Amino acid sequence: MVTNKFDYIRAESVDDAITLMVKHGMDAKLLAGGHSLIPAMKLRLNAPGVLIDIRKIQELRYIKKDGNKLVIGAGATHHDIATSELAHQTYSMLPEAADLIGDQQVRNIGTIGGSLAHADPAADWPGVMIAAGASVHLKGPDGERSVPAEDFFTGFYMTELQENELLTAISIPLPPEGTRSAYKKFMQPASRFAIVGAAAAVTVKGGKIERVKVGINGLADAAFAAGNIEKALVGKEPTEANIDAAVEGTGADAMVMADHFASEEYRLHLAKVYAKRALMAATQ
Amino acid sequence: MTNYIGKAVKRVEDKRFLTGKGRYTDDIVLPGMLYAYIVRSPYAHAKINNIDTSRAEKMDGVVKIYTGKDIAESGINGIPTGWQVNFKNGDTMKEPPHPLLVADKARYMGDGVAVVIAESREEARDAADEIDIDWEELPAVASAKKATEDGAPLVHDEAPNNKCFDWELGNPKEEVDKAMKQAHHITTLEFTNQRVVPNAMETRAAIGQYEEATGKYTLYTTSQNPHLTRLLLCAFVLGIPEHRVRVVAPDVGGGFGSKIFHYAEEALMIWCSERLKRPVKWTSDRSEAFMTDAHGRDHISKAEMGFDKEGNVLALRVKTHANLGAYLSTFAPCVPTWLHGTLLQGLYVTPKINVDVTGVFTNTVMVDAYRGAGRPEATYLLERLMDTAALEMDMDPAELRLKNFIPPFDGVEQPGYQTQVALQYDSGNYHAVLKRALEMVGYEKFRKEQAEARKEGKLLGIGFSTYIEACGIAPSAVVGALGARAGLYEVGQVRVQPTGKVSVFTGAHSHGQGHETTFAQVVADRLGIPLDDVEIIHGDSDSVAFGMGTYGSRSLAVGGSAIVKSLDKIIEKGAKIAAHKLEASEEDLEFAEGKWTVKGTDKSIAFGDVALTAYVPHDYPEGVEPGMDFSSFYDPANFTYPYGAHVAIVEVDKDTGHTKLKRFIAVDDVGNVINPMIVDGQIHGGLAQGIGQALFEGAMYDEDGQLINGSYMDYTMPRADDLPSFEIDRTVTPCPHNPLGVKGAGEAGCIGSTPAVVNAVMDALRPFGIKKDLEMPLTPERVWRHMQS
Amino acid sequence: MPTKITMTVNGQSVTKEVEARTLLVHFLRDNLQLTGTHVGCDTSNCGACTILVDGNAVKSCTMLAVQADGSEVTTIEGLSQNGEMHPLQEGFREEHGLQCGFCTPGMIMAAVALLDRNPNPSEQEIREGLEGNFCRCTGYHNIVRSIQYAAKKINEPKKAVAS
Numbered sequence A: 001m002v003t004n005k006f007d008y009i010r011a012e013s014v015d016d017a018i019t020l021m022v023k024h025g026m027d028a029k030l031l032a033g034g035h036s037l038i039p040a041m042k043l044r045l046n047a048p049g050v051l052i053d054i055r056k057i058q059e060l061r062y063i064k065k066d067g068n069k070l071v072i073g074a075g076a077t078h079h080d081i082a083t084s085e086l087a088h089q090t091y092s093m094l095p096e097a098a099d100l101i102g103d104q105q106v107r108n109i110g111t112i113g114g115s116l117a118h119a120d121p122a123a124d125w126p127g128v129m130i131a132a133g134a135s136v137h138l139k140g141p142d143g144e145r146s147v148p149a150e151d152f153f154t155g156f157y158m159t160e161l162q163e164n165e166l167l168t169a170i171s172i173p174l175p176p177e178g179t180r181s182a183y184k185k186f187m188q189p190a191s192r193f194a195i196v197g198a199a200a201a202v203t204v205k206g207g208k209i210e211r212v213k214v215g216i217n218g219l220a221d222a223a224f225a226a227g228n229i230e231k232a233l234v235g236k237e238p239t240e241a242n243i244d245a246a247v248e249g250t251g252a253d254a255m256v257m258a259d260h261f262a263s264e265e266y267r268l269h270l271a272k273v274y275a276k277r278a279l280m281a282a283t284q
Numbered sequence B: 001m002t003n004y005i006g007k008a009v010k011r012v013e014d015k016r017f018l019t020g021k022g023r024y025t026d027d028i029v030l031p032g033m034l035y036a037y038i039v040r041s042p043y044a045h046a047k048i049n050n051i052d053t054s055r056a057e058k059m060d061g062v063v064k065i066y067t068g069k070d071i072a073e074s075g076i077n078g079i080p081t082g083w084q085v086n087f088k089n090g091d092t093m094k095e096p097p098h099p100l101l102v103a104d105k106a107r108y109m110g111d112g113v114a115v116v117i118a119e120s121r122e123e124a125r126d127a128a129d130e131i132d133i134d135w136e137e138l139p140a141v142a143s144a145k146k147a148t149e150d151g152a153p154l155v156h157d158e159a160p161n162n163k164c165f166d167w168e169l170g171n172p173k174e175e176v177d178k179a180m181k182q183a184h185h186i187t188t189l190e191f192t193n194q195r196v197v198p199n200a201m202e203t204r205a206a207i208g209q210y211e212e213a214t215g216k217y218t219l220y221t222t223s224q225n226p227h228l229t230r231l232l233l234c235a236f237v238l239g240i241p242e243h244r245v246r247v248v249a250p251d252v253g254g255g256f257g258s259k260i261f262h263y264a265e266e267a268l269m270i271w272c273s274e275r276l277k278r279p280v281k282w283t284s285d286r287s288e289a290f291m292t293d294a295h296g297r298d299h300i301s302k303a304e305m306g307f308d309k310e311g312n313v314l315a316l317r318v319k320t321h322a323n324l325g326a327y328l329s330t331f332a333p334c335v336p337t338w339l340h341g342t343l344l345q346g347l348y349v350t351p352k353i354n355v356d357v358t359g360v361f362t363n364t365v366m367v368d369a370y371r372g373a374g375r376p377e378a379t380y381l382l383e384r385l386m387d388t389a390a391l392e393m394d395m396d397p398a399e400l401r402l403k404n405f406i407p408p409f410d411g412v413e414q415p416g417y418q419t420q421v422a423l424q425y426d427s428g429n430y431h432a433v434l435k436r437a438l439e440m441v442g443y444e445k446f447r448k449e450q451a452e453a454r455k456e457g458k459l460l461g462i463g464f465s466t467y468i469e470a471c472g473i474a475p476s477a478v479v480g481a482l483g484a485r486a487g488l489y490e491v492g493q494v495r496v497q498p499t500g501k502v503s504v505f506t507g508a509h510s511h512g513q514g515h516e517t518t519f520a521q522v523v524a525d526r527l528g529i530p531l532d533d534v535e536i537i538h539g540d541s542d543s544v545a546f547g548m549g550t551y552g553s554r555s556l557a558v559g560g561s562a563i564v565k566s567l568d569k570i571i572e573k574g575a576k577i578a579a580h581k582l583e584a585s586e587e588d589l590e591f592a593e594g595k596w597t598v599k600g601t602d603k604s605i606a607f608g609d610v611a612l613t614a615y616v617p618h619d620y621p622e623g624v625e626p627g628m629d630f631s632s633f634y635d636p637a638n639f640t641y642p643y644g645a646h647v648a649i650v651e652v653d654k655d656t657g658h659t660k661l662k663r664f665i666a667v668d669d670v671g672n673v674i675n676p677m678i679v680d681g682q683i684h685g686g687l688a689q690g691i692g693q694a695l696f697e698g699a700m701y702d703e704d705g706q707l708i709n710g711s712y713m714d715y716t717m718p719r720a721d722d723l724p725s726f727e728i729d730r731t732v733t734p735c736p737h738n739p740l741g742v743k744g745a746g747e748a749g750c751i752g753s754t755p756a757v758v759n760a761v762m763d764a765l766r767p768f769g770i771k772k773d774l775e776m777p778l779t780p781e782r783v784w785r786h787m788q789s
Numbered sequence C: 001m002p003t004k005i006t007m008t009v010n011g012q013s014v015t016k017e018v019e020a021r022t023l024l025v026h027f028l029r030d031n032l033q034l035t036g037t038h039v040g041c042d043t044s045n046c047g048a049c050t051i052l053v054d055g056n057a058v059k060s061c062t063m064l065a066v067q068a069d070g071s072e073v074t075t076i077e078g079l080s081q082n083g084e085m086h087p088l089q090e091g092f093r094e095e096h097g098l099q100c101g102f103c104t105p106g107m108i109m110a111a112v113a114l115l116d117r118n119p120n121p122s123e124q125e126i127r128e129g130l131e132g133n134f135c136r137c138t139g140y141h142n143i144v145r146s147i148q149y150a151a152k153k154i155n156e157p158k159k160a161v162a163s
């Protein structure tokens, strides 16, 4: 339980962090809550030469309403989100998912920015962000840009983040009236990460589903939007029978993972069960 | 008045733990101490062609690097085993050497090949990465059954087909076969009792300290039995002089069997310290612990039980392949044989039993005793058979058990019960525990609820398990005849100080069991003094005369009895002094409530005054030695036999196969109870571990012998929200053959609980028909597949 | 390259030089001799190392000492006030919430944080609140009782004032 040697620098601001990244190049890594990075370093699975600590950068830690968006700073901890009234009002799946991450110790320090940047396929935030239609805001030496969450996760621990870019925030458009949401997670029993997590945001108008977005994590190498469900449910009544029919084929095109806890077949089955559970919770 | 026995006295040891002042091995820092990091094989089976340490040696802080070659050249022996089980044909078991570090080839993933010693933990770790090893990977075998097949890779060249021994117990096979032929129904199960990792929360650690000026060796180690470790270290491994070796097991953070054994790292730290003339510390990382702590269980068995029309058991036939791992750990050969085969009578009158066990080497870490050791495997086998048979014969599982139980006997008026498999049970009323458990469950009501739930598509299930265990290990002559290479008595010394305060030295070791409280209760009660006047000292071979340690639920039954023997001697001697002081004859005195009184008078002398007199013997009886200090060895007359009945209620999620344990009821009989609070705690902890095996735990080696779930990210430890509050009760049937009437409570929970949970899940799945057995742990996917099949 | 850090540990300010890679748990154990905080794993799961950093429960094996520069740290050694045990320490003793004692410091510190946020937890909330802490000895049964005991004790005087 000893990491390799490294230098440690505490960044004073986002711009400072970017300057430091540029200066130290590939050898450097950002350190947010450290709850993905430090465990890997302790096992020497990761050995950066420089750590740039961004945890104390106050401009990254906030949850606020900005016009018709909810904006969450990358430095907001899982606990910040779990207890945020604003987050709850926007999408109840936000605090719901936050509460299902790790344990109280992890939630106190792990950040949403770190989680999204790390892009563990079994992490909880990616699916929720997709269901919420979030945008991920990135800043680098060449300026700022945003990427829709749906396009942000590109593969196994891979994202759209480019070298020297820092994830600053995510923004979530405020949902239309009549929208409800839920996140349901089937836990890997040892680590308690998601074997399958399903986040659903559903807008019902006049007894019919007007808009639905389901994000699935855990199942595949990267979180994805379950387009099949969207297609099948829009315009339909939110009945159990319709939901049952809609979840069929969830994950059919995904790169489904398998391990000793859950085979590919079982994971695909769970994806249907959990997509249904999330949809039911968001509609019934 | 002092009266502590039977009371829930709060633990005297707690304060130091609650305030962060416990002193565990890794907390100890000695002046000039060095740190060791052990380089281990990443392969299950591989030849070492070359080790190049030159780069590592030049690293900052590195003091020395030793490899297996250095160990071999020093001429020391390897780690021995403490038990011999021979082949059926009389051939000696295979006992290949187990070197402290291997020089030629690694035989399991985690086998030590080199040790780096540096000024700091960090420097030792850094240097280890710079050692280059030229490995030549060899084919490996991890399954005990596959290992015995022709052509399987050989772990040790001297053990053909990887067989360490084969062994048989009970009635002759032909008799059992004959009885089976007459059976109306035979229930057959083939299953694996999977490998589990003990996972004491404190990982193992050892500090070796050799002091050149005095020639003294000290080993601080995470051990359940410091004296046994010293004996093995001195007599077998290093050949160092026992009288100059001190082994200290300070506070130890749980053991559950895994810290009984003498491990290579203990001897290695002493060996290194002797060479470097500085103390050397090694502390296991958790990943290292997963790879190198002895695992438990890992039996592959076929079990058949024959019944007559009415459901009476006629015969039991068992064939087991027991995985021993790559080398023989301290008790390894004993666990699947004398601690498993002998318990196959269970609580039943089964007239014919034959058990056949093959001990097998594989390319996996050593397998040895884990909480229950052999007895959980026996219980699992019997109790899965019982519930399965009930299902197959359409009988009630509780009824089937009650029908086959051995009738009650107290071991005093009625003799002990002679089993078909070598044991004589001491005393028991087996019907009573199951009946009490049924009452607590509300059995009939539950069955109605279950029927209702099934109508709604909910899967509720109930499972039973009854068990007996052989504890209080063990009569030395008996175990000697069975192959033990040590006696299994215990030592208890009671030193009354001049002021009447009492120091008690026990060879048992407490690593959570609360000896410092329970033993003090016994002493305070017997001597009629306040609990606070008694101090229990354990774990240090320099202060405690000798001892065999704590395992097999033996501490109170054997260690406590040794203390009682010394207390008797104290009281006897005290009476002589008291008689002299009171000018009465010894026969006219009675000892109660801490004083000797001349019967029928109010003339008395207090314990403290007698103690002072013994140390200031001015006015003193003739021919009596001064002082008050007695030591006793207690060698038990028999094992003790706790037993009980456990019931689990589960609900299975139809969609996912996830099992929720809703209730767990345990009724245990552990004989007399000194501290009910502590006994309850022991039961709770055992239950969690047994339930853990049923639902969550299991070490997995792949075909290449790679441990694929060697961390808490992959090996499921039961957490608080995985378990319900337990509903427990007990009956009390005293042990007739030890002075305290106690049987032992450490393993009970772990023995009874596992099959109860599995039986409950099988019961929940009943609407899906009777199908093939489910393998533990009952992961959601396994249960789901069972429903799909 | 050693870095100089300053933090308040159990009410006392400490300044030391450490390597950047020094984990907070090793800093407490090795540099400050506060060995009450334990290490039970290397994957951040077991919780034996739980302490409070700026009032929040944190796994000190998953934080660098340099990250805690400027923070306020409380360990098990700092829990009792003026020689009087904290209600949780008392609860663990009264309800036999510990056996080997190895998980206990982390368990108690996690429970301190738990009760801080939810002074009146249900049994289920207690069990869920302990998901980051393993105990191999007690089966958690008496740990739950111990925390219930402490919750009652902490709430009692408040109730008395309110009524």
Ligand SMILES: Cc1cc2nc3c(=O)[nH]c(=O)nc-3n(C[C@H](O)[C@H](O)[C@H](O)COP(=O)(O)OP(=O)(O)OC[C@H]3O[C@@H](n4cnc5c(N)ncnc54)[C@H](O)[C@@H]3O)c2cc1C
Pocket (backbone or CB within 6 Å): A029, A030, A031, A032, A033, A034, A035, A036, A037, A038, A039, A074, A100, A101, A102, A103, A106, A109, A110, A111, A112, A113, A114, A115, A116, A117, A118, A120, A122, A123, A124, A125, A161, A165, A166, A167, A168, A191, A192, A193, A194, C043, C044, C045, C062
């Ligand atoms: C015991 C345990 C249990 C856990 N359980 C769960 C769980 O159930 N579900 C779950 O989703 N997660 C779980 N996690 C992971 C946890 O949520 C982490 O906190 C999270 O994944 C990473 O966030 P962090 O702030 O700790 O990031 P760090 O570990 O600091 O960083 C992670 C990676 O992201 C990079 N990074 C961090 N911040 C930024 C940024 N702003 N911009 C660009 N790159 C950045 C870092 O360089 C690093 O490569 C668990 C962790 C532990 C230790």
Ligand code: FES
Pocket (backbone or CB within 6 Å): C038, C039, C040, C041, C042, C043, C044, C045, C046, C047, C048, C049, C050, C059, C060, C061, C062
């Ligand atoms: S030591 Fe296990 S979580 Fe920190």
Ligand code: FES
Pocket (backbone or CB within 6 Å): B201, B253, B254, B512, C097, C098, C099, C100, C101, C102, C103, C104, C134, C135, C136, C137, C138
């Ligand atoms: S008391 Fe031993 S691990 Fe909890």
